[in-house]
Amino acid sequence: MMSRMAIQAIHAVTYFLVLNVFFVSSDLSDIQLSESFGGPHGDDFSDENDVSAGQIIGSITLHVGERCHGLELQVTAPVAQTFTHGGPGGDLNTLTLNAGEYITSMEAQWDKHDGHTRIFYLNFGTNTGKSVSGGSMTDSKSTVTAPEGFQLGGFFGRQGDELDLLGAIWTRIEAVTPAPVVDLPGTVAPADVQDPATKPPGSTTVTKRATQLSGSFGGPHGDQFSDLSSVKSGQKVKSLTLHVGDRCHGLELQIAEPVAKSFAHGGEGGNYKTLTLREGEYITSMEAHWGKKDDHTRIFYLSFETNFGIKVSGGTKTDTMSIVSAPEGYQLGGFFGRDGDEIDLIGVVWSSIEVVDEVPVSALSADEDIQLSDVFGGPHGIAFSDINSIKLSQTVSTITLRTGDRCHGISLGISSPKDAMFSHGGNGGEEHTLTLAPGEYITSMEAHWGKKNDHTRIFHLNFTTNAGHSISGGGTTDDKMVVTAPEGFQLSGFHGRSESEIDQLGVIWTRIGAKDLELTDMPVGGNDTTGISIRNWVGPNVASPSDTACYRKSVGFGSGSVCPLGYGNDGDDCLAECPLSYPVRCYAECIPQNDDCALEIMTKIGSVVVVAFNLATANVFGEMLALAKATTQAIKCAANIVSVKTKYAKIVLATVEGIVKQAITNGDKILSSGENALNLLTGSGVINSSSTTVDELQGLIDKNSSCGWELKRLTDRVVYTVNDVRNNTPDAAVNDIRVTVYSSTIVLNDIPRVTNNCMGELLASKTMSAAYETRDLLRKTFGVIVDQLIEKASTDMGASVAEDEYMLEISNMGLVALSAVDPTGIAYMASQFVQPICGPTAYLGEIDDGTLYDALSLTTVDEAFEGSYGSWTKVGDGVVRLIFKSTDTEDVTVVVHSGGNDNAKVDVGAGETVIWESTISELHDKNMYLDRWRPGLFGLPGSGGGSLLLWIPRASEGGHITMYVRINVS
Structure with a gap:
């Protein structure tokens, strides 16, 4: 078998040969287009289809007055022809070229006339230093020069009786005959020598999508826009026009096929710069710069480049910028973002260059398997809904009404997949129950409503099944309505309003035979790792706050004022975006869901005011003396509480610390036998030894459990990845390393995937809530490891996670206890400011x-x-x-x-x-x-x-x- 080194050498030679053939045949195409200058008025024209490499230019004539009325370019070979554009007005200025002389530059100047942007001045220069020019000079101007080995061969732009927009078509001076491409034998590595490490796990079929979205850049101001629904695969882009001044005012993308249309966004201010694409040319990258203007983030500069290397750009560059490139096989097909009279935020809609027959994306269940009826009744009581408790595959076994003159309450009994009861309203009235037979389900509801003590209530309800059975109760009224299940649906729950009676009621219908997506259902393609694979969902614990607020973590800017993923530009530095557990921003803090920022601030201000007031009243010591007995008793009580809590917290700390350290560093040894795993747990004080426990653990290991091995392997890769970034860029600042690592595959994909698969194994012996909690602890631990490696190139393997939380808890506990015996309120005030520092929500990965x-x-x-x-x-x-x-x-x-x-x-x-x-x-x-x-x-x-x-x-x-x-x- 051929050695790997020999194969690699053949690959290198092949690559070199193919590269040379490519450059001979296609690099620097025979025709290139410059940027264009002027405005969007007049009719399109282009000489592109008539120019050719190796042509000889005889002369160029300008028709000029105060502006440029027109021009003529005479070609003498290989075919005699004249390219004429614009009108015949003005004076004629002609430059005749000698043998071996070529036009190699064009200067254009433009301005407004009668509300239209026109070309006011042109100047063409040759390789021998001669030139021809005419018109009136303006402040808006630009010069383009021919690429090496090219000359002016024609024009493109827009025209009427004058020139409105103009660009140069450069053609190769010498016609080039492409070298034949020779197939080289033996240049493809045989399948049996492919590096196993590079093989993708399993067999995956990739379905190409018609469109993809880039990242977006700018700020949250302006109105939203998106071309996504109008962009088609296989479409042909005709031109892109930028409206630019000091900032980007607007842009316009013209589509030629399959249907002519235009995507225009932003305002019409500034100068117009147009890039017209030729056959086979596509826009493949966008560079965006943004900054502040009147406290609003705006797009200051844009640059677009095609696959032929042609660019159009404008605006003012800033320190904050980013570049996005089209995925392979895609081109710029539209935009999305925010705008007003300027562009505030922008992203690219990439469209497939080739036509793609894409299956439309349908919602999972929201509008296919669930439907809600209207509600009937009044706006009183408390809102309720069974929507998040319903299982699509559930079986309704009973329905119970509690009625008198009105409907006091309703209950729906569920028999599978597990017993449950959805109950709403009060317990008054007489109870009536309808028990459903196998295969029977409820298909209609009749509701009557009326006034009681100025509140609208449900007076009467009647439910009917597919078998013709019914249950009803309450007094009828003139206001009534009947709702029936859509075809193939059944009643599965309710939504409405209630307290001691039913005030408002509607039905939740679900499709018969629909299946739920469960956490343990294998996602399509799995999670591509060893071990039990489950769905990667966010989970319930990520959004649980541990305090009344947290301080937003701050880090420095990377190069170009770029913030790492999860952080936002705060002017002076990068502040963490508020995480799920504290989603409400309150200046430099984040507070829990539904909390009020003003109240949080007032709590802290209030604690400071109390201190000032108490100190101002003087006689502090007299008050302390007067309360000596109570003080002594309170101190003793507080001391006992703190010591007990401290003792408990230390046990918890030691246990968590020990298990996390061992799971990460010695997972393979721990899971090599049930005895080793049992020793870890009993040594940590988590469980007591029993033969049953040993059997369960050994059974887990017999299933080829590999969570510990995966965690150890992942830890090694994290250390290697971060240090590799450091080694590849030894002079890079810590902030630049952080920006790079936070967007790396190991952070975005690998850590979430491995920790989630560990949770799959944990579900065998833990409750779902405990498994989620352990997974989130592992992710937090890896986050600390990554941050320590970035900042110090070393790590304590996450030991600080539990320790920091423990110290925060003890500090706050001690201050609260002291505040009970401190008439100044200083201890209480301090407790209001002792709270965690929160980073952004991270390491969640892609969600199934x-x-x-x-x-x-x-x-x-x-x-x-x-x-x-x-x-x-x-x-x-x-x-x-x-x-x-x-x-x-x-x-x-x-x-x-x-x-x-x-x-x-x-x-x-x-x-x-x-x-x-x-x-x-x-x-x-x-x-x-x-x-x-x-x-x-x-x-x-x-x-x-x-x-x-x-x-x-x-x-x-x-x-x-x-x-x-x-x-x-x-």
Whole structure:
């Protein structure tokens, strides 16, 4: 068998040969186009299809006056022809070329005339130093020169009776005959010598998508726009025009095929710069620079480049910039972002160069397997919904009504997949129950409502099954309505409002035979690692706060004022975006869901004011003396509490610390036998030894459990990856290393994947909540390891995770205890400022398909958004679609926050349905937080009443979110 070294040598030679053939035949194509200058008026023209390499130019003539009316270019060989553009007005200035003389530069100057941008002045220079020019000079000007070995061969632009826009077509001076391409034998490595480390796990079929979205750059101001729904695969882009001055005012993308159309965004100010594409040319990269203007983040500079190396750019460069390139086989096909009279935020819609027959992305369950009826009744009581408790595969076994003159309560009994009871309202009235037979389900509800003590209540209910059975109760009224299940659906739960009686009621219908996506269902393609593979969902513990607030972690800028993933530019440095556990931004702090920033500030200010007041009253020592007995008793009590708590906390610390250290560093040894694993746990004081426990552990190991081995392997790779970045860029600053590592594959994919698969094994012996908690602890530990390696090139393997949390807890506990005996309030004041430092939510990875409640940790607090639901898919069109459905009696404004920043405000009228859309690209790797402003006392708007929170993940395959946002009276 051929040696690996020999194969690599053949590869190198082959690559060199192919590279040379490529450069001879295709590098620096025979025809290139310059940038174009002027405005978007007049008719298009181009000599591109008529020019050729090796042609000889005889002369160039300008028709000029105060502006450039027209021009003529005479070609003498290989075919005599004349390219004429514009009008015949003005004086004629002609330059005749000698043998071996070529036009190699063009200077253009442009300005406004009668509201249209026109070419005012032109100057052409040759390789021998001669020139011809004419027209009036302006402040807007630019010069383009021919690439090495090229000359002016023709023009493209826009014209009428004058020249409105002009660009040069450069042609190769010498015609080149491409060398024949020779197939070289033996240049492909045989399959049996491929490096196993480079082989992808399993066999994967990749389906190409019609469009993909780039990242987005800029700020959260302006109105949202997106060309995504109009961009098609296989489309041909005709031209791109930038409207630029000191900043980017606007842009326009013209599509020629399959349907002529134009995507225009921003304003019309500034100068116009146009890039016209020729056959086979595509825009393949965008460079964007952004900065602050009047406290708004704006796009200051844009540059676009084609696959032929032609660029169009404009604006003012800033220190904050980024470049995005098209995936292989894609081109720029449109844009998305935010705009007003300028461009505030911009991202690229990449479209497939070839036509792609893509299957439309459908929502997982939100609009296929679940439907909600209207609600009937009044706006009183407390909002409720069974939406997040329902299982699509559940079996309804009973329905119970508690009725008298009105409906006091209702209960729905579930027999599978596990016993459950959905109960709403009070316990009054007489109880009636209908038991359903196997295969029987409820298909209709009749509701009657009326007034009681000025409150609208449900008076009468009647439910009917597919078998013709029914149950009813309460007094009938004139206001009534019957709702029936859509074809193939059944009643599975309720939504509405209730307290001691039912005030409002609607039905949740689910599709018969629909299946739930469970955590333990194997995702398509698995998680590509050894061990039990489960769905990677956000989980319930990530959003659990441990304090009343946290301080946002700050780090320095990387080069070009770039912040690492999860951090935002705060002007002086990079501040962490508010994490899921503290999603509400409060200046330099983040606070838990539904908390109020003003109240948080007042609590801290209040503690300082109390101290000032107490100190100002003097006689502190007299008060202490007067309370000597109470003080002594309180101190003793506090001391006992603290010591007991401290003792307990130390045990917990030692246990957690020991298990985490051992699991990460010696996982393979621990899981080599049941006895070793048992020794670890009994030595840590977690469990007591028993033969049953030994058998269970040995059974886990007999299943080829490998969590410990994977964790050890991952730790080695983390250390190697971070140190490799350091070694490859030895002079790089710590902040630059952080930017690079935070966006690396090991952080974005590997750590989330391995820790999630460990959770799959933990589920065999732990509750789901405990398994999630352990997974999140492992991710937090790896986060500390990564940060320590970045900052110090060494790590304590995460021991500081538990220790830091322990020290915070003890510090706060001690201060609170001391505050009981401190009349100055200083100890209490200090306790208000002792709180954790929070970084961004990280190491979640790409999230597998699921409901928003399961997959993205959708959480509502209080009533405002109770009953909201939806779905997430990894593969999709990159759209976030929120469908606001109001049952409120007032018009409200919903505020959409992203990572703690205001992103949008959506007005929703009483009883209306409003759709709002954004993109995964703009919102990913941040929490989405909704609150709403509603008229309150004296008609003044307030944001109380409830909130909604979920995670927006990254998605390499587009992703899609559909969320039905319920807006309730609260």
